[in-house]
Amino acid sequence: MNKKALISTQQLIKHYPVGGGKFTALKDINLNVISGEFTGLVGPSGSGKTTLLNILGALDVPSEGNAVVLDHSIGNLSHKQAANLRNMYFGFIFQTYNLLPVYTVYENVEFPLLLQKLSHTERDKAVKQALEWVGLTDKIKSRPAQLSGGECQRVAIARAMVKVPKIVFADEPTANLDAENSHNILQTMLKLNNDIGTTFLFATHDEKVITYLRRKISLNDGEIVDDKVI
Amino acid sequence: MLSIKLAWRNLIGAGLRTWLNVFVLSLSFLIIIWHKGIIAGWDRQAQRDTINDEIGGGVFWHKNYDPYDIFTLVDAHGKIPEKMQTEIKKDKLSPILITQATIYPEGRVQTILLKGIIHSQTVVNIPTAKLSTNMEEIPAVIGTKMAKNNNLKVGDVVTARWRDANGVFDADELKIVEIFKTNVPTIDNGQVWIPLSKMQSMLQMPGEATIAITAKEDGLRKNVGSWIFKDHNYLLKEFKEMIKMKNFGGYVMWLVLLSLAWLAIFDTQVLSIFRRQKEIGTNIALGMTRGQVIKIFTVEGVMYGVLAAILAVLYGAPLLYLQAKNGMVMPEGSDEYGMAISDKIFPYYSFGMVLITATITLISVIIVSFLPTKRIAKMNPTDAIRGKVQ
Numbered sequence: 007m008n009k010k011a012l013i014s015t016q017q018l019i020k021h022y023p024v025g026g027g028k029f030t031a032l033k034d035i036n037l038n039v040i041s042g043e044f045t046g047l048v049g050p051s052g053s054g055k056t057t058l059l060n061i062l063g064a065l066d067v068p069s070e071g072n073a074v075v076l077d078h079s080i081g082n083l084s085h086k087q088a089a090n091l092r093n094m095y096f097g098f099i100f101q102t103y104n105l106l107p108v109y110t111v112y113e114n115v116e117f118p119l120l121l122q123k124l125s126h127t128e129r130d131k132a133v134k135q136a137l138e139w140v141g142l143t144d145k146i147k148s149r150p151a152q153l154s155g156g157e158c159q160r161v162a163i164a165r166a167m168v169k170v171p172k173i174v175f176a177d178e179p180t181a182n183l184d185a186e187n188s189h190n191i192l193q194t195m196l197k198l199n200n201d202i203g204t205t206f207l208f209a210t211h212d213e214k215v216i217t218y219l220r221r222k223i224s225l226n227d228g229e230i231v232d233d234k235v236i
Numbered sequence: 237m238l239s240i241k242l243a244w245r246n247l248i249g250a251g252l253r254t255w256l257n258v259f260v261l262s263l264s265f266l267i268i269i270w271h272k273g274i275i276a277g278w279d280r281q282a283q284r285d286t287i288n289d290e291i292g293g294g295v296f297w298h299k300n301y302d303p304y305d306i307f308t309l310v311d312a313h314g315k316i317p318e319k320m321q322t323e324i325k326k327d328k329l330s331p332i333l334i335t336q337a338t339i340y341p342e343g344r345v346q347t348i349l350l351k352g353i354i355h356s357q358t359v360v361n362i363p364t365a366k367l368s369t370n371m372e373e374i375p376a377v378i379g380t381k382m383a384k385n386n387n388l389k390v391g392d393v394v395t396a397r398w399r400d401a402n403g404v405f406d407a408d409e410l411k412i413v414e415i416f417k418t419n420v421p422t423i424d425n426g427q428v429w430i431p432l433s434k435m436q437s438m439l440q441m442p443g444e445a446t447i448a449i450t451a452k453e454d455g456l457r458k459n460v461g462s463w464i465f466k467d468h469n470y471l472l473k474e475f476k477e478m479i480k481m482k483n484f485g486g487y488v489m490w491l492v493l494l495s496l497a498w499l500a501i502f503d504t505q506v507l508s509i510f511r512r513q514k515e516i517g518t519n520i521a522l523g524m525t526r527g528q529v530i531k532i533f534t535v536e537g538v539m540y541g542v543l544a545a546i547l548a549v550l551y552g553a554p555l556l557y558l559q560a561k562n563g564m565v566m567p568e569g570s571d572e573y574g575m576a577i578s579d580k581i582f583p584y585y586s587f588g589m590v591l592i593t594a595t596i597t598l599i600s601v602i603i604v605s606f607l608p609t610k611r612i613a614k615m616n617p618t619d620a621i622r623g624k625v626q
């Protein structure tokens with residue numbers, strides 16, 4: 007590899023306390039992801055996809071070993087530093103969209119930019135751009151309850167993309183969508199990956215998603231069992 | 237700024253629930269201010285009336301005088317000392333001779349206090365000038381309540397019976413020459429005012445008095461011989477204590493309403509933190525710190541207080557203003573407290589009172605909004621995102 011890794015892990019282990027003992031959800035994960043990848047963590051339910059994604063997204067910390075993302079060691083970050091990392095460089099897309107119901111489409115997409123304390127004009131420009139990317143410029147004033155699942159997820163993509171992050175973490179982004187909407191969403195994300203160069207890291211077991219991936223990292227029982235470029 | 241903006245968006249988004257909380261809170265604001273305003277208005281009115289009509293700048297009591305024991309009146313009189321005489325001549329002191337008597341209006345027996353007062357005095361606001369007439373009967377003025385209770389009108393003549401200095405019964409006719417309106421029941425109920433000189437000769441107590449009221453602006457303010465000076469602090473003590481009690485009742489009412497508002501806000505906060513955990517998790521994923529999330533929730537709570545204050549001003553201020561201007565009609569029988577109370581009270585709202593009330597309410601609301609957010613600090617964002625926190 008000639009490019010510097012955006013993400014790298016060494017002997018990453020994650021335990022969860024269960025009852026009196028502990029449950030090991032990730033065992034010895036060693037992984038590198040470089041800029042511009044469109045990569046998926048795939049595997050059966052309970053294999054540790056979400057757990058790994060959350061750690062790489064600085065929402066959780068490793069129990070042992072190391073996870074370095076954008077030159078930050080995840081385990082050593084303060085709450086504030088982790089928040090700043092997510093705020094400036096990460097985008098998140100969730101299975102259940104997680105839009106704020108009381109906000110309009112526009113306000114939902116604008117939200118991350120408010121946290122970045124951008125000016126009104128900067129925000130307005132970026133929000134309109136992001137909504138254009140996902141083809142929702144006509145729904146600016148709608149609220150999430152008035153949108154279809156596919157539209158909601160496109161708002162979520164716009165929200166993740168509006169700050170042009172380095173990495174987008176997407177956990178089962180198509181799980182609540184039908185086939186047509188899933189393809190729609192994936193094509194949108196693939197296009198953004200191509201045009202803007204944003205790195206996408208998925209956690210999924212959806213075959214439709216897998217067909218779009220350019221690299222597939224297979225997890226089973228908390229271990230990487232396969233890692234191949236398609 | 238950001239937290240204010242976001243909190244505002246959230247409140248507006250929450251709709252009816254927000255306005256319900258805001259309304260309850262504004263009500264608690266208003267009721268205490270209103271209640272305190274009425275009491276303060278009453279306090280001012282009653283003190284003013286009592287001073288004008290009854291106690292002036294303070295009262296000299298003969299050393300044996302005890303207003304709570306009517307039988308002391310027999311001994312509670314004495315010669316008015318020289319020093320006080322001078323004041324009386326300057327109309328700075330109004331001596332009053334008091335004795336127990338009986339009148340027989342319409343054949344009924346009625347025990348009264350007969351009070352002799354100089355007709356030319358202006359120290360207290362009693363129309364004593366009317367006592368300056370030449371007539372066969374003894375001229376008498378009475379208050380409206382006394383008149384009403386005994387069915388007496390101007391021009392009526394009643395028989396009065398009393399004992400003189402030697403304990404000998406004597407009787408004569410009283411003629412009502414004037415009925416006056418006062419808010420002070422202690423110069424009205426069961427009181428009959430007649431000329432002092434006449435009374436002194438009736439009782440065979442020339443130059444004597446029981447009490448002497450000083451002018452409210454200036455005059456004697458220190459004991460003279462066996463005449464004890466009672467100042468405002470002493471004479472209004474009971475009234476002030478009752479005002480305190482009334483205020484306390486107001487605080488209790490305020491506390492009840494305030495706790496209702498606290499409960500509503502606390503409940504809203506706990507519920508919304510539980511209901512909105514997914515939002516909290518998402519906000520954290522989008523780059524907020526827990527501190528920022530807590531701040532937003534607290535600001536939301538504070539906004540309840542601020543909105544309530546604004547709402548209270550919007551609908552409350554006109555109401556309170558109108559009432560302060562037009563007065564509040566007191567229900568019949570309000571004077572049974574035995575305290576000066578007028579038919580109409582003009583509530584009085586001082587800036588300090590409103591400010592203190594608003595501040596206390598706001599601070600308590602901030603605390604109540606903040607307490608439930610402790611849950612947020614303990615929340616695991618990865619669980620919260622999925623809405624899995626219990």
Ligand SMILES: Nc1ncnc2c1ncn2[C@@H]1O[C@H](COP(=O)(O)OP(=O)(O)OP(=O)(O)O)[C@@H](O)[C@H]1O
Pocket residue numbers: 022023024029031049050051052053054055056057058209211
């Ligand atoms: N907070 C937790 N406490 C205890 N165990 C947990 C916790 N979160 C996850 N686990 C366990 O860790 C394992 C991996 O969970 P994870 O959510 O990463 O799986 P996944 O691959 O995302 O599965 P799915 O496809 O169902 O989303 C599972 O066995 C799960 O039960």
Ligand SMILES: [Mg+2]
Pocket residue numbers: 055056057177209
């Ligand atoms: Mg998962």
